[in-house]
Amino acid sequence: MRGKLYGVGVGPGDPDLMTLRAKDVLEKCSVIAYPVRKLGEGGVALNIIKQRVDISGKEIAELLFSMDPDDEVRKKCRAEAMAKMCQMLDEGRDIAMVTLGDVAVYSTYMYIDREIRERGYETEVIPGIPSFCHGAALARLPLMIGEESLAVVSMAKHNLAKAEKALDSSDNIVLMKAFSSIPDIAAMMRARGIPLDRATVMSNVGMADEYIGPLDPERSYGYFTTVLIKKGD
Amino acid sequence: MRGKLYGVGVGPGDPDLMTLRAKDVLEKCSVIAYPVRKLGEGGVALNIIKQRVDISGKEIAELLFSMDPDDEVRKKCRAEAMAKMCQMLDEGRDIAMVTLGDVAVYSTYMYIDREIRERGYETEVIPGIPSFCHGAALARLPLMIGEESLAVVSMAKHNLAKAEKALDSSDNIVLMKAFSSIPDIAAMMRARGIPLDRATVMSNVGMADEYIGPLDPERSYGYFTTVLIKKGD
Structure with missing residues (x-):
């Protein structure tokens, strides 16, 4: 069975302001992913969830969605990130992609969600405290x-x-x-x-x-x- | 020791969208209160928390903040509700006042918070998913x-x-x-x-x-x- 992609809002910073649903999903998923514009950027959301979720044994995937002015660089980056996610989903692994705050407030997750659904995978969005x-x-x-x-x-x-x-x-x-x-x-x-x-x-x-x-x-x-x-x- | 008043946003309806902090606070407090404009109104927030919090043994207090056009009726109502809360706080009991959604989004809790703090009590606001x-x-x-x-x-x-x-x-x-x-x-x-x-x-x-x-x-x-x-x- 194919895996499922979750877009998880982890809230504003205080780990206790994660929702019960976010914690459940983060505990269940074998992959914790986050989109970054530059490699090495994603530490904040990860530091938040670590304080309430045991992430040992999980794969931590930093996915690069470049904002390079060159169209071709951005497209190539995006294609690579999407391919990587689809491969993990095809292997039956659930992915939790984390976002600081709420997923609907200035996060790029919604576009990733649409693209992954268009490729036939199941997704779910978990809101977070803005x-x-x-x-x-x-x-x-x-x-x-x-x-x-x-x-x-x-x-x-x-x-x-x-x-x-x-x-x-x-x-x-x-x-x-x-x-x-x-x-x-x-x-x-x-x-x-x-x-x-x-x-x-x-x-x-x-x-x-x-x-x-x-x-x-x-x-x-x-x-x-x-x-x-x-x-x- | 005096009790503490918590304003707790319980989120939009799905009990799993409460925060970890909201659940902790609701479990800890001996009084669950909610402000209503008419008596009997407050069932929604209570039904949400019941699904994830054991409320047996807790006091459930519906506090009437009337919206009557008559100033005197509103003032009397407000004074009674405030007196009731202060009495419970004086007895050392913690109160969780629940709000649907977020406490800062169209809820009257913030005014109650200010008035209770002005009377010298400790309070805390727990945000919820709007x-x-x-x-x-x-x-x-x-x-x-x-x-x-x-x-x-x-x-x-x-x-x-x-x-x-x-x-x-x-x-x-x-x-x-x-x-x-x-x-x-x-x-x-x-x-x-x-x-x-x-x-x-x-x-x-x-x-x-x-x-x-x-x-x-x-x-x-x-x-x-x-x-x-x-x-x-």
Whole structure:
């Protein structure tokens, strides 16, 4: 019998914030895989699951999905990763592909899922706690309440235009991967007359340099930085 | 020693989508509480946790937070619920207050958390999988990918104006509690030239009348209906 591919969201970092289903699936699968853009990148999700799942005896497969500007390099990489996965599934092995946070939030797993299903294999997606839900819990702030709306924008490519549109049209705004955009976020708020204390920064949660507090444009922040702006109070 | 209040997100309905932390906390607490707007409302979250947590011997407390239009009725209700909780905490009992989905997504727990902390008690918030992450996992759709933005709007009060603003300013849109707004959502999409097949309906997931599929304005949908519109593909 062919194996099954699971896309597993392992949550925001705290291993206890994995779901019961994620733990069951990770324990059952003989292969733990993760897609990376560069080899050696994938340590974070693995470190999370190790703390609650015994991974000894499992095959750990780092699958390279290159973001090289050259189309041919990307295609070749993708074909190799897909072939490797299909081979393991053909051998009857179940694969758990892990994603930090939730599988539907800025992860490439959904495309892999579609391609593997199109090749006739069975797959399943296990959702995980998104980092912004964890941040809101730690900051004791609702993402939305009553009739409030929420917008979520990634600042990975410093997407200030989308952030401004979101800020102008939603009550609350989550800006992910915001670490290098903090001064611009402050400027964007000032330009709209939104006091800076309406923004809460959640940075490197669970790490030595964790910071959860008001937005200070003079401070520097770690890589895993999310900002929640609540216009209304 | 005084007890501690935990706000526990139990996830979207599937008991296996509770987190390990939620299960640990629910097992540890001697009181399982849930806020209701009308007495007898709270069965859903309790039915979820019962399937993975042994609640025998625990006190089950339904706490009424009335939404009566009369200010005095609401205040009296709130004072009674708070007094009851503080009494249990003073007796050294830990309380787990359960919320469907995530605690930061349209739940009133955060206000209770603040008030209890202001009275000098210790509290903790445990995030849960929001229903829209579960829906996206079942529909095999990313909520956002690459540089896409997401907006989330509750249609509980048929808030078409906010939904339109979100649709005009974000790449992807989640409309929660949309069951009675489906024809208007279809009209809103048509007015903008967005093909209806860009909308996926996730309705009464895990129930007998579950529906996950394209938006059909002629069909009727169950109470727990979420719509995901992806403008881009």
